[in-house]
Amino acid sequence: MEPTSQQSSRGIVIGGRPLPTRFFLAPLAGYTHLAFRVMLRRLGGLGMATTDLVQAQMLVSGTRKSLELVETTPEDRPLTVQIYSGITEHLVKAAHWLQAHGYEAIDINMGCPMAKVNGSGGGARLMCDTSAATEMVGRVIEAVDLPVTVKMRLGWNDQLISAPQLAAAFEKIGVAAVTVHGRTRQQGFHGTVNRDAIRETVNAVRTMPIIANGDVRTPEDALSMIRETGCAAVAIGRGAMLDPWIFRRLHDLECGRAAVVPTADEQVTFLYDHFHLMRQQHGEFSCRMFRKFAAWYGARLGIPEDLEDRLRRFESPQEFDSLVNEIRQRHGERSCQVPTALIRTPNGPVEHW
Ligand SMILES: Cc1cc2nc3c(=O)[nH]c(=O)nc-3n(C[C@H](O)[C@H](O)[C@H](O)COP(=O)(O)O)c2cc1C
CATH class of the missing domain: 1.10.1200 (Non-ribosomal Peptide Synthetase Peptidyl Carrier Protein; Chain A)
Incomplete structure (x- = not known):
């Protein structure tokens, strides 16, 4: 696959923010908290990190848990805060709150498959109605001066692949970038990532960066994701837990340096x-x-x-x-490189999550 215009060799600018590399940390609720983000930043090569998803209304109400989730330090940059809600007013208020408290960027979750998030109209449910989703995101963009991005799946199920259409609509209203996890809501975390559908999303937009996501576990996976989809950047979630040095290794590769193996x-x-x-x-x-x-x-x-x-x-x-x-x-007694456990993802029919 030939590279497309979305690709550049090093960093990337999103919503006016220069990001040092095009390898980002995908949010993993319960894991990608402040300490983990800072540790990854210290290793090097991380272009951007996003907080775990925060319920918009809880944030505005200042619940202890939501304030903990958005806790940050000057070292924890560049950072985007991810919010979710099925109610536009709540998202707008949370966006105001984030701007007033000095945060740099906002990501709206449109990918979460969990029933408790979808049931209230949030998460992946928003992907079922392009005009309603566009209206909602547009209201957030109008409300603040911060760059607003969206993270989504490919669509609700195989019959409803709405990511290309949504991304095109979002570009028109000024969304700064879209992250696409290459699975549908129906798939949950099962099956394979559909890179063709991610590429269709890349092809559906003019210049808005598409950040591809899903099952990237090695530097080679990240580079082939870029080659095959033409995406502007790659977000890595579970792969960063498996190998916290993955960002540094990718950055070294891009800079033509031999990857440094951690001692x-x-x-x-x-x-x-x-x-x-x-x-x-x-x-x-x-x-x-x-x-x-x-x-x-x-x-x-x-x-x-x-x-x-x-x-x-x-x-x-x-x-x-x-x-x-x-x-x-x-140290060194163990030679096996296979983890004994994976990050737990919900099992069983998606409807019951
Ligand atoms: C335990 C867990 C928690 C997650 N939490 C979030 C979240 O808070 N917000 C979000 O947008 N996606 C969340 N995701 C989805 C990931 O960001 C990512 O899209 C998905 O895991 C696929 O990427 P990966 O294979 O690189 O992990 C979560 C995934 C897992 C496994």
């Missing part, structure tokens, strides 16, 4: 720093929050399986620190 020390220090950064924000609760990273990190960070098992159950920062010491001493 054993760097890998264990990453583990240590991630937890302690999380602790600064979440205190003792971090032990519970961090455990789910253990199975995901285990293989990549060369954590022997018995220690990974203990990392899934640790109860205190002291226990964590002593585990890290053991990991440091025994």
Whole structure:
């Protein structure tokens, strides 16, 4: 596939914001919080990160959970806050709130397949009615001076692939970029990513950047996604958990540099720093929050399986620190690169999620 005009070799500008690379972090609710984003930024190569999705009305009401989700630091840039709601007024108020509080960009979630989000007309449900969705997004754009982007799936199901039509309509009203996860809502997280349909979305717009997303696990996957779809940028979610160095490796490749393989020390220090950064924000609760990273990190960070098992159950920062010491001493014992667990995605019929 020949590259198209959407492609450039290094960074990219979205909504007037220059972004250092075209490799972005896709939001993963429960994982892509402040500590994880900052850790990835410190490794290098990350072009942009988005917060976990935040319920628009909760944000305006200032609930503890939503304020925690939008917590950030100067190091955590460039950052986009993702909001969702089925009610335009709520999105508009949240957009005002974000602008007033100094945030730089807003992403509207139109891809979430969960019943509790769709039931209230939010998430992927918005993709079923192009004119209503366009009207809603247009109201948010009019309300603020910040760049507004949209993240969506291909459509509701195979019979309703609306991403190309929606992207074209969004471009006309001034949406700064659209991220497309190459699955339908019906697919949930099953089946394969449809790169042809992502390419059709790229072809449906003139210059608005399309950010392709779905199942990118290696630098080669990201580069073939760009080649095959002609997208302007790639968003990586679960692949960043599997390999937090993926952005740096991609950036090195693009700059014609040999990818630097993280040393054993760097890998264990990453583990240590991630937890302690999380602790600064979440205190003792971090032990519970961090455990789910253990199975995901285990293989990549060369954590022997018995220690990974203990990392899934640790109860205190002291226990964590002593585990890290053991990991440091025994690093390299494990040769397997396959993670023992994947990020949990909802199972069963989509209707019940
Ligand atoms: C646990 C989990 C949480 C997610 N949370 C969000 C979210 O908050 N907002 C969103 O737009 N997408 C969310 N997604 C979808 C991802 O951003 C992404 O579109 C999807 O996982 C496919 O990309 P990947 O294969 O690179 O992970 C989530 C996915 C998973 C697995």
